[in-house]
Amino acid sequence: MKALVGVGAVVLAAIAQVTVAPLFPLGGAAPEFVLLGLVLITAFSGPPPVMWLTPLAAVAAGWLSDRSPGLMLIAYLPLLPVGLGLEESPAPLNHYVRTLAMMLVTGMWLRMILAFGAIAGGAEPAVGALISDVIIPGLILDLGLLTVVYIPLRLAGLAGQGMTLQRSRYY
């Protein structure tokens, strides 16, 4: 049942990415609903479901936006390693800050990968536009969206999960 909910959430997020997100741009950046979904599932269910939902999300988002699913998979890839790196870092970061940092780092990586993918496809390399129109507004959007969704979920009683993989655990 949990698996079905996860699949449904990812597919709906991918559909929202191509129907709703373009309607609410900030500068040249649009909200990244698929990434937001993956980050929230990681934060509240732990890494195991995200390990198989990530390729599914990449395929769904790629097919809906006519991008290469392989490129999308590379774009979502740093999520779990960054999460683990933050959890094991010596800095005393609470769960919200770790989740936020995970979203910001992966969001920046995702937008850079998509921009480089477009440049490789023939777009003119505009580094200034990438930073001012994509990266910075994207970080603001990620920060706002995650906060708006994360805090109500914590207030509703959902407990934050760690990033450590446990042996003999099945999802």
Add this chain to the structure above:
Amino acid sequence: MLMFSRYSWWVASMIGLAMLLAILGQTGLLNPFQGLFLRATAPVEGVFSGIFRPVAAVLSGIGDLNTLRDENDRLRLENEALRNEVAGLQQDAQRVKELESLLQITEGGSDATRVVANIVHRASTPFQQEVSIDRGSSAGIEVGMVVLSSQGSLMGSVTKVSGETAFVRLITDTRSKVRAEIAGTGAEGIVKGTPDRGLVLDLAQGDIKVGDAVVTSGLGGNYPKGIPIGVVSEVTGTSQDLYKKVTIQPLVRLGTATTVLVNVSFLPERLSLEDE
């Protein structure tokens, strides 16, 4: 190295899967599955668009209140001037009616000159401006065909087709290049998309003024000649410059258009030659 220690096997397998997906995507083996997925998700996309598009329109209207007020004042003046011209345009109106009957706009059908399609979704980033439409190869649409607004202005061209859907690269996409000319003067250039979803006319020489109409030149064979693209909104540079920077305002609001026409009777020259 620490962060990869426990996820290394997963990261490695995902990189391998990404490469496999990229190869399968290049060979086109995934296209049928993509087509099925697009068909299955289309109803949900319609529901999402139906709910959120009006919300976005309201929010956009609130944000642009001052701009809309100024635009309203300007339009009032233009309206008055245009009303004065109506009397002289009666004969042209008759001619337009004749041309409209020749366009044979129909709702689908592979034998149609233009196929009406609805925009299903948008992939919009500063570097990528694409939309998908609810008509595909079953309606006679092929890669390279020209896509127009409901009023006949250039919107883009088809880049990928499946049975019931097609993807359209808009002219504001930074990868888009359209050979164009200034109507009346013949000054030629290349219309390119910019990261801020605008249009510029590159490599154009001659006396170009704000308000000049820009149309496709037909050179290169990718677009028919004479399709309206936009009007010149800004010309910067000095008389010493070989090429001035020409900014174009598209005739159609590409971000809010919901219906398009696909010209199924025109294929780019390059593709036609490849077919032979």
